Amino acid sequence: MNDRWMQGPQFLYMKEEDWPYTSRENYHAISEVVSVIPTSKFESWGKLLRVTAYVCRYMDALRGIKRENLALSSEVFQRAERVLYRHIQAESLLSELEFAASLRKVAKKTAQCSSIILSMKPYLNENGVMRSMSRINNAKWLNIYTRHPVILPDNNRATRLLIRHYHDKFRHIVVNEIRKKYFIPKLRQLLIRVRKHCFRCKMNVAKATPPEMAILPEVRVSAFTPPFSYSTVDYGGPFDIVHGRKIEKRWICLFTCLVTRAIHIEIAYTCSTDSFILCYRNFLCRRGTVRKMFSDRGTNFIGAEKLLKTT
Numbered sequence: 001m002n003d004r005w006m007q008g009p010q011f012l013y014m015k016e017e018d019w020p021y022t023s024r025e026n027y028h029a030i031s032e033v034v035s036v037i038p039t040s041k042f043e044s045w046g047k048l049l050r051v052t053a054y055v056c057r058y059m060d061a062l063r064g065i066k067r068e069n070l071a072l073s074s075e076v077f078q079r080a081e082r083v084l085y086r087h088i089q090a091e092s093l094l095s096e097l098e099f100a101a102s103l104r105k106v107a108k109k110t111a112q113c114s115s116i117i118l119s120m121k122p123y124l125n126e127n128g129v130m131r132s133m134s135r136i137n138n139a140k141w142l143n144i145y146t147r148h149p150v151i152l153p154d155n156n157r158a159t160r161l162l163i164r165h166y167h168d169k170f171r172h173i174v175v176n177e178i179r180k181k182y183f184i185p186k187l188r189q190l191l192i193r194v195r196k197h198c199f200r201c202k203m204n205v206a207k208a209t210p211p212e213m214a215i216l217p218e219v220r221v222s223a224f225t226p227p228f229s230y231s232t233v234d235y236g237g238p239f240d241i242v243h244g245r246k247i248e249k250r251w252i253c254l255f256t257c258l259v260t261r262a263i264h265i266e267i268a269y270t271c272s273t274d275s276f277i278l279c280y281r282n283f284l285c286r287r288g289t290v291r292k293m294f295s296d297r298g299t300n301f302i303g304a305e306k307l308l309k310t311t
């Protein structure tokens, strides 16, 4: 590492009169003023605000204001918000700003003032932010933001970011929450546009498409047949029952009519073939002959089928 890095330039050890002098003719003033925070490059209001807060803190450091706590405080965030309001208003509401600064003649000459904003009686507060002189000024129990909402243009990208931020935060009560603090013309139209591009809102309003149902089999629509002519059977359980002083298991043997959707329930003592045949006999005695019986491939059903075919 060289000495210049560790010890600084040599001329600093000399008297100030002996320091090398460079003519100022070589310097050029920058005439163009560029915004430090390009709002068009941000996708969220939160990020834009945080970056602005960092810029504010950096400006403090340049001015020699030292802070003990390096974390961003609420006071820095409030300053950043004011900076952003001024920036947005200067970008999109220049003639209204002139009007608010009581340069009414200039404003009338330019004739570009939005009548909606002028009707809100804009004025510049002590921080240079344009606010509305609303009619509820005497409602002292309301905070200053509600009594004098900040005027923001509807055609600015940062305003749209702000609306989207509120939309993500408050969902359906977003208009109310925004109007507590801001006056934005055409707010509802802007919100509709935000909702249109919001994935979660799209999911909420989306309607499920039911699957196309297949044609019913012939046995389901066979009219003029006694109930249970075409039936299905299945087991449910086991269920614990109290028998004397014991707890035993029982199953439900459920028969359903495919045409009328009527049901018949028998109690099965076990899952065996014999137990099912008993249930089936009871069912036949009560409901009459069955033309076709459907079931799954349960061992008791297959066993019963084989037994009935052989006998």
Ligand SMILES: [Zn+2]
Residues within 6 Å of the ligand: 167, 195, 198, 199, 200, 201, 202
């Ligand atoms: Zn949404």
